[in-house]
Amino acid sequence: MTDNVSLVSGVAQRYAAALLDLAEGEGATADVERDLTTFEGMLAESEDLVRLVKSPVFSVEEQLAALTALLDKAGIKGLAANFVKLAARNRRLFVLPGMIKAFRALLAEQRGEETAEVTSAAALSDEHVAALKEALAASTGKSVNIVANVDPALIGGLVVKVGSRMIDTSLRTKLNSLKFAMKEVG
Template sequence: MSAEDTIVSGVAGRYATALFELAEDAGAIDRIAGELDQLDGMIAESEDLTRLLRSPVFSAEEQERAMGAILEKAGITGVTENFVRLVAKNRRLFALPGMIEGYRVLVARHRGEVSAHVTSAHELSDEEVKDLTAALTSSLGKEVQLDRKVDASLLGGLIVRVGSRMIDTSLRTKLNSLKIAMKEVG
């Protein structure tokens, strides 16, 4: 693997890269991506599961047993199950959400896609999502996958982040800029 292939870094990046290489060899990139998305959803919905991942109070054996039971109940087997069990055994569960995100980045790159993180003040309609996706695809010259989030504190507008680039058209930012400008004047 060359240095330019390393697009995710740190502990989470190394694990995500290793999992991606295993998935590629097994021809199971999409299946594993689906299982990781399922696991990520479970983490997002459960405070107890989040606590299990982050708490140093649980031993590696307890974490591995608990994750094994959760994976079995969710029907997650094979490479993904072995991967999560290894992560637990190595006391790296705290980094699992980052590993999942790193795997998504690698899958998107493999498919020639780009991920755009979009934060809006309200839930975007299907038409707005379609228009935004088309505009970003046209601008970037690559297929774009939107990762959407709602933050009512924006008041209006959008924040779009693609890689290290960010476009902030939120009303909150515009009002803050106006407030700073008014303080400078008066």
């Protein structure tokens, strides 16, 4: 399974690097970044779109037709739209979320920024995001972009991933640790 994960991440890296090269060449990096963020938001909001992207049962033609309509409706065009369609044509659509993440990571690295993936039980307010950015910037010594996710199963607290480091202050983890400790004692 690890080999499949590294294979998929390798594919995502190659596609993301190629897209970044094209975007820089056309001076469209900001547009591509914005459009990919929009598409990523669409994925987060639609289980049907996730199914379309991840399921191998749809033909290339079905995926392309559906994606073309969605991209047009969302106003996603140019390199980002072509990129999504290329992934569909090459039967790599299931790797698209990883490609977007890799693109964002390459762009952040180029800008000298760090990306932090933050998962919370409820959506973070703008004030919380700003405070978190400030604290992480002080800790890493770099400007920090936050990719926020919501997972109600955390109950409370945060899980913060920056590079290879992870800080888990979630209530779920604390309760699991307590449950494990109680089993050890009993």
